Amino acid sequence: VVSSLPVDHRRHHGPALPIAGLQAARQQSAVLHRDDTGGPWHVLNNSFKRVRTIVPANGYDPDHHDMKIREDGHVLLIAKDLRDLSKQNISSLPGNASGVAIGCVVQELDADNRLVWQWSSWHHLPNQFEETLTADDYRFKFDSSRLDHLHANAVAWTPDGHVLLSL
Known part of the structure; x- marks a missing residue:
C-alpha cells in the first residue's frame, strides 16, 4: 500500500x-x-x-503471480507456455487428451527488456506429466480445457545469484 x-x-x-x-x-x-x-x-x-x-520475451503470456526488479534494472519473471494437449505424447493422461496444458517459463530480462536467459518446464522436465499425473490421480485438471499441474507462484534471486522457483 x-x-x-x-x-x-x-x-x-x-x-x-x-x-x-x-x-x-x-x-x-x-x-x-x-x-x-x-x-x-x-x-x-x-x-x-x-x-x-x-512483457515476457519470445511471445509467452505473462503470469500475474510474481515478478522481481533488481537495482540494476534486470527483471525476473514468470510466464506461461501454453501447449495443445492433443499434440503432446502423454501416455499417463486418461482418454483422449484435449485442451491446453500450462507450462512454466522463467525469464531474466535486462534493463532494456532484452532476454538474458530463459528456463522452460517443457525443456527441463520432459517427463513432467508421467511423473505427476496418472489415470487414478487426475486432480491437477482444473476444468475440461486447461491443465495447470506446474503452477508457479513465486520466483526470486538467491543471495548467491541462483534463481529459486516455487511450483
Missing part, C-alpha cells in the same frame, strides 16, 4: 477473483501495476507515471 488513498480504481466485470481487478506492489522506488485481465506489467514512478512496460 502506497498510501491510504486509492491510486487507481476500475470496476472488474469478469468472474470473481480473489483480489480486485488491479494488482499493485511496491518494489524499491517503484510501483508495479498489472491489470488482472492480462497484459504486461507496468512500472510506475513515485508520481504514478508509467516509466517502463515489461
Whole structure:
C-alpha cells in the first residue's frame, strides 16, 4: 500500500477473483501495476507515471503471480507456455487428451527488456506429466480445457545469484 488513498480504481466485470481487478506492489522506488485481465506489467514512478512496460520475451503470456526488479534494472519473471494437449505424447493422461496444458517459463530480462536467459518446464522436465499425473490421480485438471499441474507462484534471486522457483 502506497498510501491510504486509492491510486487507481476500475470496476472488474469478469468472474470473481480473489483480489480486485488491479494488482499493485511496491518494489524499491517503484510501483508495479498489472491489470488482472492480462497484459504486461507496468512500472510506475513515485508520481504514478508509467516509466517502463515489461512483457515476457519470445511471445509467452505473462503470469500475474510474481515478478522481481533488481537495482540494476534486470527483471525476473514468470510466464506461461501454453501447449495443445492433443499434440503432446502423454501416455499417463486418461482418454483422449484435449485442451491446453500450462507450462512454466522463467525469464531474466535486462534493463532494456532484452532476454538474458530463459528456463522452460517443457525443456527441463520432459517427463513432467508421467511423473505427476496418472489415470487414478487426475486432480491437477482444473476444468475440461486447461491443465495447470506446474503452477508457479513465486520466483526470486538467491543471495548467491541462483534463481529459486516455487511450483
